[in-house]
């Protein structure tokens with residue numbers, strides 16, 4: 074096997090899926106073009122076209138000969154997502170629903186991956202210029218966090234790298250605005266799709282691509298401990314967030330079933346390793362649920378955890394009513410946040426942007442569950 078062929082064999086292109094130019098790293102593209110007898114510089118041309126200039130059509134690839142373009146078209150080498158609809162929240166947050174062009178076998182025949190992304194409007198004084206895109210890494214989720222609508226959906230699969238990236242490229246194109254931050258906090262557990270998520274993050278960060286700073290890309294996990302260690306071992310430059318949600322090892326289990334496999338103690342050890350070895354601050358997300366994780370003893374335990382490592386806590390009011398739980402009042406949120414701050418902990422109230430369009434944290438796929446359709450504001454195929 075030649076070197077390029079060996080490299081190709083480890084890429085997504087050789088895992089039973091047709092090769093897609095927009096699914097590949099620059100190195101994988103080089104291997105692809107060399108294996109076809111093309112010059113390696115074609116890779117950089119293709120990479121720039123797709124990831125820097127945002128081309129979504131092979132006709133734009135005017136550096137390529139017509140026969141090469143035609144051949145790539147026949148091979149469907151530049152697939153794209155279908156934007157089914159989008160809904161704008163009162164505060165300007167916008168939720169987008171995408172469908173993959175690929176069909177996968179399901180119980181009732183072939184079906185397509187459907188998933189959501191959210192454009193989040195910054196409303197904090199210090200964050201006025203933030204334009205954050207929250208993207209999905211899976212269609213559905215195999216975990217079952219009890220406050221999250223996505224966890225109740227059937228799992229339809231991991232997103233390919235191009236499916237992750239095309240959420241961003243389509244939204245940037247539609248809005249004609251640059252993004253400042255990308256967070257992997259949409260549908261799915263990103264670390265259950267580690268390779269494709271990291272490849273997508275690296276492409277976003279690449280100087281020949283969008284060149285988004287690694288510090289502006291955040292990957293959030295519910296607590297897949299082995300993947301956190303891998304992330305640290307690989308010295309990945311991206312921010313890491315952990316969806317903590319309960320400071321007690323036993324009480325976290327009914328909230329987050331991932332705790333059955335990876336204990337809170339192991340998770341906190343991994344978090345500490347991240348902060349000490351990579352010398353970075355870790356983010357804990359904390360969905361506030363009165364009666365579940367906001368009692369004084371919960372607060373004390375949370376403070377004890379947070380004092381032991383370099384972290385900040387993002388507080389998020391509960392947005393769903395799946396378990397019959399209620400959202401905290403404004404006063405309860407304020408008291409909880411103030412108690413953390415008084416204890417010297419960095420704690421921010423992230424609020425519920427996009428709640429009125431089911432785009433807030435934990436709500437993605439709520440429309441699917443209720444069988445209702447959000448008001449369509451746009452529907453287009455770009």
Ligand code: SF4
Nearest residue numbers: 214218221224261295
């Ligand atoms: S919160 Fe994240 S990990 Fe948990 S069920 Fe929802 S999508 Fe999956």
